[in-house]
Amino acid sequence: MKYPLASVLLLGASLASADQAPVPCASSAQVATVRDYYKNQRPGRPLPVPARAFGLPESVIASGLSVQESFGVAATPQLVREIWTSIDAWGPKTSVKLVLAAAGQHHTYAFPSLVPITQPAGANADLLDVYADGGNGVHAHLSTPHVKAIYATDVPGKEAGQRTQAISFYNHDGSLALAVYAQIAGEKPDPAAIEGFKKTASKIQALPRVCAPQS
Numbered sequence: 053m054k055y056p057l058a059s060v061l062l063l064g065a066s067l068a069s070a071d072q073a074p075v076p077c078a079s080s081a082q083v084a085t086v087r088d089y090y091k092n093q094r095p096g097r098p099l100p101v102p103a104r105a106f107g108l109p110e111s112v113i114a115s116g117l118s119v120q121e122s123f124g125v126a127a128t129p130q131l132v133r134e135i136w137t138s139i140d141a142w143g144p145k146t147s148v149k150l151v152l153a154a155a156g157q158h159h160t161y162a163f164p165s166l167v168p169i170t171q172p173a174g175a176n177a178d179l180l181d182v183y184a185d186g187g188n189g190v191h192a193h194l195s196t197p198h199v200k201a202i203y204a205t206d207v208p209g210k211e212a213g214q215r216t217q218a219i220s221f222y223n224h225d226g227s228l229a230l231a232v233y234a235q236i237a238g239e240k241p242d243p244a245a246i247e248g249f250k251k252t253a254s255k256i257q258a259l260p261r262v263c264a265p266q267s
Contacts, residue, residue, distance in 0.1 A: 209237025
């Protein structure tokens with residue numbers, strides 16, 4: 053299923069002040085809530101689902117997962133471009149699922165797509181333009197200064213061997229700007245997306261964590 057000439061404008065909230073944490077991190081109580089949800093309630097669900105259920109910024113859900121399941125880093129415009137370049141390398145014919153949120157966490161959209169590929173920088177250097185399917189699919193424009201954290205998450209599903217794997221970009225308030233899901237538990241993934249996710253996740257894991265890990 054394709055979305056010809058679709059255009060998604062992804063703009064973050066206002067920049068955080070210098071002394072403000074880049075994104076909200078989970079408290080001990082929130083960690084317990086998030087891990088109980090994924091272990092006992094709905095294993096493998098995409099992160100917007102519990103974020104909406106608990107009324108929490110999605111970055112809190114990501115930071116509440118175990119250290120084996122989630123790794124987040126503080127973002128800069130340069131890092132956003134570097135990580136997306138890594139996603140480019142998954143291949144322009146690789147099938148993924150794109151997830152974005154509108155009006156905070158109240159409206160979330162998930163749709164199949166080929167990997168959106170970085171376009172040459174235009175007049176506005178702050179916008180990262182990415183087009184899928186040679187320009188015939190999704191067009192996305194990510195405001196790089198407003199992305200304050202990038203997470204790689206890899207959580208098990210209900211059945212053995214199922215995984216939900218995503219690279220997610222968050223605004224300063226912890227709301228989702230855009231996520232690229234390599235696979236979602238219960239759905240048939242593209243092997244190229246799984247291999248690409250591993251490489252991009254490794255790049256993220258090589259950097260300092262944005263939130264202190266909790267056991």
